[in-house]
Amino acid sequence: MKQFEANFDGLVGPTHNYAGLSFGNVASLNNAAQKSNPRAAAKQGLQKAKALAEMGMIQGMLAPQERPDIYTLRRIGFSGSDAQVINQAYQQAPALLNACCSASSMWTANAATVSPSADTADGKLHFTPANLVDKLHRSIEPETTGNILKAIFNNEQYFSHHQHLPEHASFGDEGAANHTRLCQAYGDRGLELFVYGQQATSPNAIKPRKYPARQTLEASQAVARLHGLDDSTTVFIQQNPDVIDQGVFHNDVISVGNQNVLFYHEQAFLNTDTAFDEIRRKLAGDIHFIKVPTAKVAINDAVKSYLFNTQIITLPSGKMVIIAPTDCQENPAVNAYLQELLTLDTPIKEVRFFDVKQSMQNGGGPACLRLRVAMNEQELAAVNPGVLLTQALFDRLNTWVEKHYRDQLSQADLADPQLVIESRTALDELTQIMQLGSVYRFQR
Numbered sequence: 001m002k003q004f005e006a007n008f009d010g011l012v013g014p015t016h017n018y019a020g021l022s023f024g025n026v027a028s029l030n031n032a033a034q035k036s037n038p039r040a041a042a043k044q045g046l047q048k049a050k051a052l053a054e055m056g057m058i059q060g061m062l063a064p065q066e067r068p069d070i071y072t073l074r075r076i077g078f079s080g081s082d083a084q085v086i087n088q089a090y091q092q093a094p095a096l097l098n099a100c101c102s103a104s105s106m107w108t109a110n111a112a113t114v115s116p117s118a119d120t121a122d123g124k125l126h127f128t129p130a131n132l133v134d135k136l137h138r139s140i141e142p143e144t145t146g147n148i149l150k151a152i153f154n155n156e157q158y159f160s161h162h163q164h165l166p167e168h169a170s171f172g173d174e175g176a177a178n179h180t181r182l183c184q185a186y187g188d189r190g191l192e193l194f195v196y197g198q199q200a201t202s203p204n205a206i207k208p209r210k211y212p213a214r215q216t217l218e219a220s221q222a223v224a225r226l227h228g229l230d231d232s233t234t235v236f237i238q239q240n241p242d243v244i245d246q247g248v249f250h251n252d253v254i255s256v257g258n259q260n261v262l263f264y265h266e267q268a269f270l271n272t273d274t275a276f277d278e279i280r281r282k283l284a285g286d287i288h289f290i291k292v293p294t295a296k297v298a299i300n301d302a303v304k305s306y307l308f309n310t311q312i313i314t315l316p317s318g319k320m321v322i323i324a325p326t327d328c329q330e331n332p333a334v335n336a337y338l339q340e341l342l343t344l345d346t347p348i349k350e351v352r353f354f355d356v357k358q359s360m361q362n363g364g365g366p367a368c369l370r371l372r373v374a375m376n377e378q379e380l381a382a383v384n385p386g387v388l389l390t391q392a393l394f395d396r397l398n399t400w401v402e403k404h405y406r407d408q409l410s411q412a413d414l415a416d417p418q419l420v421i422e423s424r425t426a427l428d429e430l431t432q433i434m435q436l437g438s439v440y441r442f443q444r
């Protein structure tokens, strides 16, 4: 049976803005209060997704969430009409209004952890939405994320959906951003590598001092249990706390894997040698560890350029290509490294650059924008076809963006009650375009 790795990219929502909400994410803080361009952001994301589809990759889209999140604002005591709720929040607690307006669900690497059927005890493909408890604006995503995933992977014979983990710091879970699957062919049993930032139930365990470690070992272990992964093919490795303190808030900012390739910065992990020995033991067949030394790319350059938030994809021809943000091309050290990489004896043979700057300014590169789902032919046939990116869907989505999105949004604009109406009108139409049914609360 044929096997694929599909990418599901997050469609950027109409309220995309820069609110400086993510302490520990340098780009988010540096760009706080800049004006955003939601229309350009959505189009940049669509262009990247379409380019991958044109390369022969299976490409899907995940719908954005309903923002402003009026329900959370009501839950914390703002009342009256929707317009009154927005106005009160803006006057009394603008930071909370900002949190309820973020389009952060675009970064679908944080939507869920996904284990392909080849790895799980019951032979089903498993999904656990990430609870994202470390950040208020992200902690309000998982319920709708679960609804959207269930509307897309809607077949109990093949797909198993779990509830997100308990909403407590001990179970901080950031989804696929801290999870990599290594394998030979996509349909082979793989090794699932979970990268955590701290061990929450062990107060003396080593952790970062300055910035939060969003992912806990306890969360990673819980997801592995839920998905029915076997110890013999699962590895837990701690992220280096020193790099978290330099702005590496997710593992996918410092390492990325594809099939039997792990591309990583030499400072990415703690106890690298022991962990890599375990990986060699647990993954059948060859493995290519591509180490990027600090002497070639400093952590600061990796964080600014997102060299590791690249997508490494395998084209239908078998060739591996690295999909990088144009920010990598603009950084002399990183660009030089990428050109050198292509001359090294590794499976990565080509680099292609994409402009995703609207997302980058909030700390989201190409890899943040996608959720990987390795599937076989039967599973792919069971996916809701309304979300799979064809030329026709691309055209419809582009037209939809043109029609509904603003080309500028400032923090003050978030107080405009019209934004609620605009956003709901857009999403209502989107659920029809993508055949999602009623995934949003306003539709119920």
Ligand code: SUG
Pocket: 017, 018, 019, 020, 021, 022, 025, 028, 029, 102, 104, 107, 109, 110, 135, 138, 177, 250, 252, 253, 362, 363, 364, 365, 367, 368
């Ligand atoms: O969670 N930024 C996101 C970026 C997520 C990137 N994802 C991965 N690395 N997989 C975050 O920090 C910024 C929002 C703001 O400040 O307006 C934000 O949420």
